[in-house]
Amino acid sequence: MAHRNQIARxxxxxxxxxxxxxxxxxxxxxxxxxxxxxxxxxxxxxxxYAEIFRKEEFLSAAYSSFILALxxxxxxxxxxxxxxxxxxxxxxxxxGVVLAMLQSPLFFPAVIVALAAFQIITTMGIExxxxxxxxxxxxxxxxxxxxxxxxxxxxxxxxxxxxxxSLGAKPITxxxxxxxxxxxxxxxxAFLLVFVLSWNNYTVSxxxxxxxxxxxxxxxxxxxxxxxxxxxxxxxxxxxxFSAFLLFVSERFFGAASRxxxx
Amino acid sequence: xxxxxxxxxxxSAALLVLPAYVVLTLCFFIPLIWIGVQSLxxxxxxxxxxxxxxxxxxxxxxxxxxxxxxxxxxxxxxATLLSLIIGYAGAYFVTRLGERTQSTMLFLVMCPLWVNxxxxxxxxxxxxxxxxxxxxxxxxxxxxxxxxxLLYNDWAVLxxxxxxxxxxxxxxxxxxxxxxxxxLTSAALTVGATPLRAFARVFLPLSIPGLIAxxxxxxxxxxxxxxxxxxxxxGRVTFMSVAAYEMATVSNNLPFAAAIGMxxxxxxxxxxxxxxxxxxxxxxxxxx
Numbered sequence: 001m002a003h004r005n006q007i008a009r010x011x012x013x014x015x016x017x018x019x020x021x022x023x024x025x026x027x028x029x030x031x032x033x034x035x036x037x038x039x040x041x042x043x044x045x046x047x048x049y050a051e052i053f054r055k056e057e058f059l060s061a062a063y064s065s066f067i068l069a070l071x072x073x074x075x076x077x078x079x080x081x082x083x084x085x086x087x088x089x090x091x092x093x094x095x096g097v098v099l100a101m102l103q104s105p106l107f108f109p110a111v112i113v114a115l116a117a118f119q120i121i122t123t124m125g126i127e128x129x130x131x132x133x134x135x136x137x138x139x140x141x142x143x144x145x146x147x148x149x150x151x152x153x154x155x156x157x158x159x160x161x162x163x164x165x166s167l168g169a170k171p172i173t174x175x176x177x178x179x180x181x182x183x184x185x186x187x188x189x190a191f192l193l194v195f196v197l198s199w200n201n202y203t204v205s206x207x208x209x210x211x212x213x214x215x216x217x218x219x220x221x222x223x224x225x226x227x228x229x230x231x232x233x234x235x236x237x238x239x240x241x242f243s244a245f246l247l248f249v250s251e252r253f254f255g256a257a258s259r260x261x262x263x
Numbered sequence: 264x265x266x267x268x269x270x271x272x273x274x275s276a277a278l279l280v281l282p283a284y285v286v287l288t289l290c291f292f293i294p295l296i297w298i299g300v301q302s303l304x305x306x307x308x309x310x311x312x313x314x315x316x317x318x319x320x321x322x323x324x325x326x327x328x329x330x331x332x333x334x335x336x337x338x339x340x341x342a343t344l345l346s347l348i349i350g351y352a353g354a355y356f357v358t359r360l361g362e363r364t365q366s367t368m369l370f371l372v373m374c375p376l377w378v379n380x381x382x383x384x385x386x387x388x389x390x391x392x393x394x395x396x397x398x399x400x401x402x403x404x405x406x407x408x409x410x411x412x413l414l415y416n417d418w419a420v421l422x423x424x425x426x427x428x429x430x431x432x433x434x435x436x437x438x439x440x441x442x443x444x445x446x447l448t449s450a451a452l453t454v455g456a457t458p459l460r461a462f463a464r465v466f467l468p469l470s471i472p473g474l475i476a477x478x479x480x481x482x483x484x485x486x487x488x489x490x491x492x493x494x495x496x497x498g499r500v501t502f503m504s505v506a507a508y509e510m511a512t513v514s515n516n517l518p519f520a521a522a523i524g525m526x527x528x529x530x531x532x533x534x535x536x537x538x539x540x541x542x543x544x545x546x547x548x549x550x551x
Contacts, residue, residue, distance in 0.1 A: 009356045013368070016353035020375055020430060023386035026396055030389055038394050079283040086279025102283055105291060109487030109531060111504040115524045116294035119301060119517050135290045142283060200379040203489045206508065217381045224385065224494070233389070236382040243377040251370055 024240055031233035048234035058235065061219035065199055068130070068215060072137040072198035073191045079138065080145030081187060085179070087146075088153050103143045110140050114207035121208075128210040136208050137198045144197070145190035152186035189254040196246055302521035317522035331523075335503040336530060338417060339485035342424035343538075346481050347474060349425065350432030357433075358440045369437070376430050384494045387423050388414060391495075415497030423491035428481040435480055439473025471546045478542070479535050486531040503527040 026039050034045040052058060083102055090098060105113060117136045121128055160182070164174045180187070202217045209218055216239075224232055303313045321327045357368045375383055390396050391413040398410040413419060443466060451461035492502035503523060511520035 009359060012352050012356050013360075016349065016356075017368075017371060019349065019426070020372060023390050023426070024375065024378065024383070027382070027386040027389050036394070037389060037392070039389065039396050039399070079286060082279045083283035086276040086281075089276035090273065090280070098280060098284075101292075102280070102287065105287070107483070108295075109483065109504065109527065111487050111489055111507060112295070112298075112524050112528050113291060115507055115511060115520065116298045117290060118511060119521060120294040120297045122511075122517065123297070123301070135286065138286060139291045142286070146283070196377050200377075202380055203487070203504070206489075207512070217379055220379075220381050220385075221490075221494070224381075232385060236379075236385055239382050240378050243379070244374055247370070247373055247377045251373075 027233050028237045028240065031230055031237045033230040033233075035230075037228060037230055037233060048229075048231045049238075051231050052235055052238065055231075057214075058216070058219055058223075061214050061216045064213050065216040068134060068137065068213070069195045069198040071134055072141060073194040075134070076138045076141045076194045077145045077187060077191050080142050080190065081149050081183070083142075084146050084149035084153060087150060088156075088158075102146055105139050106143045110201075110203045113140055114204040117204075118207040128208050130213050133205065133208040133210075133213060136204045137201060140201075140204055141194040141197050144193055145187070148186040148190040148193075149183055152183050156182060185254055189250050192246055192250045196243065200243075298521040298524055301518050302525045304518045306516050306518045317519050318526070320519065321522055321526060331501050331503060331506055332526065332530065334417070334501065335486065335527070336534065338421055338424060338502075339482060339488070340534070342421055342428060342485045343478055343481040345421075345425045346428040346432045346485075347478055350429050350436055350477060351470075351474070353429075353433050354436040354440050357437060369434075372430050372433050380427070380490045381494070383427065384423060384490050387419075387426060387495060391419055391422070414495060415499050417496075417500055419495040420488075420492050420500050420502075423495045424485050424488055427488070427491060428484045431480050431484060432477040435477035436470070436473045439476070440470055443469045468546060471542065475539055475542050478538050482535050482538060483531060486527065486534065503530070 029041055030037050030039050031048060032044050032046065033041045034043040034047065036042070087095065087099055087102075114136060117132060117139075118128070121132055126132075161174050161178050164178050165171075169177070200217060201215075202221070205215045205218055209215055214222075220232065220235060302317055303315065304311065305314050305316050321332075353372070357365055360368065388395075392398070393410045393412075395413070397413060398407075401407045402410060447465050447469070448461050451465045452458065456464065487504055488502060489504045489508070492500050492505055496502070504527060507520050507523040507527065510516050510523055514520075
């Protein structure tokens with residue numbers, strides 16, 4: 001009886017993981033095809049990986065995405081950490097409303113955030129730019145560092161700061177020497193999470209990227225419209241490995257603190 | 264309240280929250296109000312007048328109501344339901360594994376969440392395509408004589424949406440199911456309940472808060488699907504979010520795009536509200 005239950009459990013779990021992961025594994029396998037996108041692969045070649053370095057537009061898109069994701073994480077984490085520190089001191093009924101407003105981008109479809117930003121920019125007659133793209137990315141990601149840091153601050157002993165203060169430390173010293181080290185376990189995973197969210201974002205970017213700041217997801221999708229060859233699988237494999245690596249780092253070094261699940 | 268607001272800690276608190284607030288106000292709240300207003304203007308009118316013409320146009324055209332809104336709603340609801348079932352099964356059995364295996368499983372489920380949506384959707388195209396795995400299997404086993412068209416229809420989009428929202432459902436449910444003590448089900452079994460009955464009367468009701476949270480999350484994600492309908496629908500399956508995008512950027516009809524956005528927003532909130540209401544009504548009423 002117990003044995004049968006265990007078999008049932010394992011069958012369900014294998015099907016479940018297969019459903020979620022098999023498509024990605026197949027995509028990785030397809031990338032070694034010499035000619036066409038086929039599974040199982042017809043032959044073995046790594047030439048499509050070499051191709052990545054020859055495709056100027058993908059290299060520059062990767063650069064654009066990287067700069068954007070880095071700037072987004074820096075700005076989003078700074079704003080989120082400051083807001084979280086402020087929220088901690090805020091008491092009373094107003095604080096609930098303030099928090100709800102700060103987290104509101106989570107409850108709105110990203111497409112609405114992007115649409116709203118695009119429309120107001122267009123109506124004002126401004127060209128979409130890197131700055132607009134960056135700010136929209138910040139809006140949709142900021143709730144995550146805010147939430148992560150708030151959760152960490154919930155079990156944070158503010159007497160540590162008071163002690164430092166009473167010994168004559170300046171507020172800025174207290175922040176860098178006491179507060180920041182104590183919340184670091186939530187700040188770094190939040191930074192990684194925001195980086196990944198921005199690096200992968202499609203919906204917001206398609207509205208606001210324009211032609212001069214094409215990100216990698218946009219470039220990949222644009223390429224897919226005309227070409228369907230193992231190159232896209234090779235490019236994807238590199239991205240899958242990169243994502244898995246970042247997740248591993250986040251989980252391995254920060255564990256549960258990083259388990260703020262993203263939308 | 265005012266006594267607190269003027270005290271020292273509250274002022275520094277306000278200063279800390281201020282930057283985030285300014286950014287959100289300028290880049291989110293004002294644009295959001297703006298598209299609300301814009302949806303009430305007429306694209307053809309030369310001067311500024313408020314009218315419901317965009318909404319009238321939307322709701323009087325069956326192409327928009329049946330083809331666009333209804334499709335978005337039914338695909339999102341169906342995808343949410345399926346992802347709840349699959350995610351529940353996964354989370355239920357994962358909580359029954361050893362601690363170490365559980366964290367490995369969590370890592371594996373989180374992996375796709377960190378992978379680019381375009382890449383994940385592409386992987387489904389490879390599975391469902393003409394030379395894909397599914398067609399290969401169907402032809403090899405002789406179920407169909409030659410590859411069939413699996414992509415570019417409602418079913419492909421549905422499959423994609425379920426695949427995208429299941430990890431979120433899993434993670435939300437996992438957190439809740441893990442808190443339910445094993446002893447409760449065992450107790451029900453000891454006093455003579457069948458395993459199925461013990462699950463339905465003891466375990467399931469305790470997991471309802473998780474199902475509500477996971478369903479709300481999945482509905483939100485599915486209603487705003489963008490990449491999946493574009494790639495797996497191949498332009499043939501239109502979706503509210505995609506229509507808003509095309510109306511704004513390709514057709515350049517900003518007021519109508521704003522109206523589509525507003526209708527999508529209202530529909531999403533309504534769907535989430537109805538789901539929560541129905542779940543509480545059915546499961547959290549007195550007979551449990």
